[in-house]
Amino acid sequence: MKGEPVPKSFAEELEMLKAQGLHRRMRRIAGSQGSRVVVDGKEALLLCSNNYLGLADNPRLAEASMRAVERYGTSSGASRLVSGTMELHHLLEERIARFKGTGAALVFNSGYAANSGIIPALVGKGDVVFSDRLNHASIVDGSLLSRATMVRYPHNDTAALRRLLERHQTAGRRLIVTDGVFSMDGDMAPLRELAALKREFGALLMVDDAHGTGVLGATGRGSAELQGVMAEIDIHMGTLGKALGSFGAYAAASEEVIDYLANKARSFIFSTSLPPAVLAASLAAVDLIDSPEGAALRERLSRNTAFFRDGLRAAGFDTMGSETQIVPLFVGGAEETMAFTARLLEAGIFAQGIRPPTVPAGTCRLRCTLMATHGEEDLARAMALMVKIGKGMGVI
Numbered sequence: 001m002k003g004e005p006v007p008k009s010f011a012e013e014l015e016m017l018k019a020q021g022l023h024r025r026m027r028r029i030a031g032s033q034g035s036r037v038v039v040d041g042k043e044a045l046l047l048c049s050n051n052y053l054g055l056a057d058n059p060r061l062a063e064a065s066m067r068a069v070e071r072y073g074t075s076s077g078a079s080r081l082v083s084g085t086m087e088l089h090h091l092l093e094e095r096i097a098r099f100k101g102t103g104a105a106l107v108f109n110s111g112y113a114a115n116s117g118i119i120p121a122l123v124g125k126g127d128v129v130f131s132d133r134l135n136h137a138s139i140v141d142g143s144l145l146s147r148a149t150m151v152r153y154p155h156n157d158t159a160a161l162r163r164l165l166e167r168h169q170t171a172g173r174r175l176i177v178t179d180g181v182f183s184m185d186g187d188m189a190p191l192r193e194l195a196a197l198k199r200e201f202g203a204l205l206m207v208d209d210a211h212g213t214g215v216l217g218a219t220g221r222g223s224a225e226l227q228g229v230m231a232e233i234d235i236h237m238g239t240l241g242k243a244l245g246s247f248g249a250y251a252a253a254s255e256e257v258i259d260y261l262a263n264k265a266r267s268f269i270f271s272t273s274l275p276p277a278v279l280a281a282s283l284a285a286v287d288l289i290d291s292p293e294g295a296a297l298r299e300r301l302s303r304n305t306a307f308f309r310d311g312l313r314a315a316g317f318d319t320m321g322s323e324t325q326i327v328p329l330f331v332g333g334a335e336e337t338m339a340f341t342a343r344l345l346e347a348g349i350f351a352q353g354i355r356p357p358t359v360p361a362g363t364c365r366l367r368c369t370l371m372a373t374h375g376e377e378d379l380a381r382a383m384a385l386m387v388k389i390g391k392g393m394g395v396i
């Protein structure tokens with residue numbers, strides 16, 4: 001209509017992203033997601049994958065997948081509630097429940113699908129979600145979809161959360177939800193304090209341990225195991241596509257909550273379920289993680305992390321409070337961050353720059369992630385280059 005603003009074209013919006021240094025493009029990786037890859041035709045050390053234990057090309061997982069395809073075919077054919085529940089779904093869910101020490105478990109098609117299904121199933125209008133300000137986008141989106149009141153508390157600030165819990169009384173449910181390990185910062189949620197608050201205020205506590213599962217705790221059960229609060233978490237959510245080298249996600253909780261989710265979570269109900277090859281790889285991965293071999297991989301990952309993080313911190317980098325295998329190197333602006341990434345890639349190091357909207361403006365960083373399969377010599381070379389480029393750019 002006359003006088004009304006004309007919407008920008010897609011081309012104009014893309015140009016704006018480019019002008020702000022926020023345009024993204026996908027790089028092509030040849031071969032598997034090992035610790036060394038070929039990126040856009042050039043060999044590089046991979047320092048930005050969530051394949052923390054190197055299981056994404058583990059022969060045991062691959063063999064399990066191939067055997068599953070031969071026996072069960074390539075697809076589940078339908079939603080679980082129609083005709084898509086297969087033997088492997090049950091076996092994987094029993095294994096995950098045993099691993100997490102819960103009454104039951106339910107697998108979802110991805111971590112994103114899990115969070116955007118679980119949260120709106122648990123809470124709705126009249127309820128309140130208390131969500132850490134740095135929680136993953138899928139938690140934010142699940143909370144928005146739920147139509148519950150979303151209250152975002154300052155990152156890991158349990159005193160502020162307490163005040164908000166006091167202020168937001170409701171006759172409905174209250175859900176505290178947090179990442180176990182924060183995906184862009186590599187620090188951990190204070191789960192003991194959160195568990196105490198949930199008890200005091202009669203709330204539910206949900207932990208998204210996408211980056212802790214398989215990696216943290218003496219037996220790889222995640223950040224809740226490390227902090228000694230496994231039994232205090234009402235809903236353990238975790239992913240199967242990161243340390244577990246497969247794909248998909250799970251909720252582990254009481255039998256009642258899992259039955260409820262299977263009846264209410266729309267991303268579970270209205271979607272074709274995970275295929276046999278993926279389920280079998282996940283099953284093999286949980287077995288491996290829960291074995292001495294898994295413990296040895298965690299040990300190597302932890303050694304690599306300490307070597308890398310301590311070395312770069314000593315050289316002057318701000319690693320932003322990282323306590324895990326996710327080690328951010330603070331840069332600041334989007335353009336400088338992407339220039340840093342580009343210079344590293346030219347020298348054979350692939351470490352991804354992270355910009356808004358993934359992180360707040362002015363806090364752009366290189367998000368480096370360690371793998372159990374990185375060699376110390378390779379890491380030392382990467383660190384020396386980072387220090388050289390960081391000094392040249394005035395980052396350190």
Ligand SMILES: Cc1ncc(COP(=O)(O)O)c(C=O)c1O
Binds near residue numbers: 249
């Ligand atoms: C904390 C967290 N939750 C959920 C997800 C989504 O998991 P998925 O990649 O399986 O969709 C991610 C992925 O990066 C994540 O970091």
